[in-house]
Amino acid sequence: MRIPFIAGNWKMFKTKAEAIAFAEEFRELYKDTDVQTAICAPFTNLEALKEAFAGTEIKVGAQNVHFADEGAFTGEISVSMLEEIGVDFCIVGHSERRQYFGETDETVNKKLKKLFEGPIRPILCVGESLEERDADKAFDVVGGQIKADLEGIDAADVKKLVIAYEPIWAIGTGRTATPDQAEEMCAFIRKTLIELYGEEVSDEVIIQYGGSVKPANATEIMNMDEIDGALVGGASLKPKDFMEIIDF
Numbered sequence: 323m324r325i326p327f328i329a330g331n332w333k334m335f336k337t338k339a340e341a342i343a344f345a346e347e348f349r350e351l352y353k354d355t356d357v358q359t360a361i362c363a364p365f366t367n368l369e370a371l372k373e374a375f376a377g378t379e380i381k382v383g384a385q386n387v388h389f390a391d392e393g394a395f396t397g398e399i400s401v402s403m404l405e406e407i408g409v410d411f412c413i414v415g416h417s418e419r420r421q422y423f424g425e426t427d428e429t430v431n432k433k434l435k436k437l438f439e440g441p442i443r444p445i446l447c448v449g450e451s452l453e454e455r456d457a458d459k460a461f462d463v464v465g466g467q468i469k470a471d472l473e474g475i476d477a478a479d480v481k482k483l484v485i486a487y488e489p490i491w492a493i494g495t496g497r498t499a500t501p502d503q504a505e506e507m508c509a510f511i512r513k514t515l516i517e518l519y520g521e522e523v524s525d526e527v528i529i530q531y532g533g534s535v536k537p538a539n540a541t542e543i544m545n546m547d548e549i550d551g552a553l554v555g556g557a558s559l560k561p562k563d564f565m566e567i568i569d570f
């Protein structure tokens with residue numbers, strides 16, 4: 323059975339002091355719900371957040387990782403570095419990384435394989451641009467990303483995967499996909515997983531929607547049949563807003 327999963331993605335926001343202040347306020351507001359909760363923060367905040375959320379159900383995630391074990395890769399962070407501080411999740415293939423930092427389906431695939439060697443669960447982001455949606459290519463694009471990103475990955479690993487459907491045109495724009503649009507694509511992603519891995523495996527995969535999720539639209543999105551959770555950018559920066567979303 324899939325547990326609803328709502329994760330915040332802080333992107334490049336919050337210094338360590340700001341992260342600790344958030345955590346203190348959020349712990350006060352946080353009520354145990356049936357929703358799994360995580361904050362994906364900048365690398366510099368991960369250790370402090372693990373400490374701040376110790377003894378709670380709140381998980382911590384990174385936003386990127388390198389696929390090599392170690393090496394001369396200036397500025398990069400390895401999976402074992404994240405494992406050492408107990409990181410629970412790691413976003414892979416966010417559209418901002420694909421768009422601004424040269425992330426490709428090939429590097430996403432390598433990162434997923436490396437993460438699946440250990441306990442950190444990947445949150446794989448997929449989604450189409452506005453041009454692609456307008457050209458009726460959204461399903462081809464997302465289906466193609468999933469097939470390429472999961473190339474050569476075992477069914478046993480896929481069961482631990484979280485997929486976030488994030489239409490690029492809905493990220494940080496205030497323009498949310500309609501619940502029907504989000505539902506339709508999340509259903510298509512599930513169907514693609516069934517084709518690749520069968521129903522039993524596909525049933526385990528959590529599929530989130532991301533793109534301008536906020537307290538005002540969280541209930542409607544979370545109540546859709548095919549949507550198991552949300553990946554929340556801007557609204558996860560404020561403890562009260564993020565808690566309202568979790569408490570949808």
Ligand SMILES: O=C[C@H](O)COP(=O)(O)O
Binds near residue numbers: 492494555
């Ligand atoms: O990873 C989160 C998404 O990019 C959504 O960001 P947003 O909620 O600010 O639109």
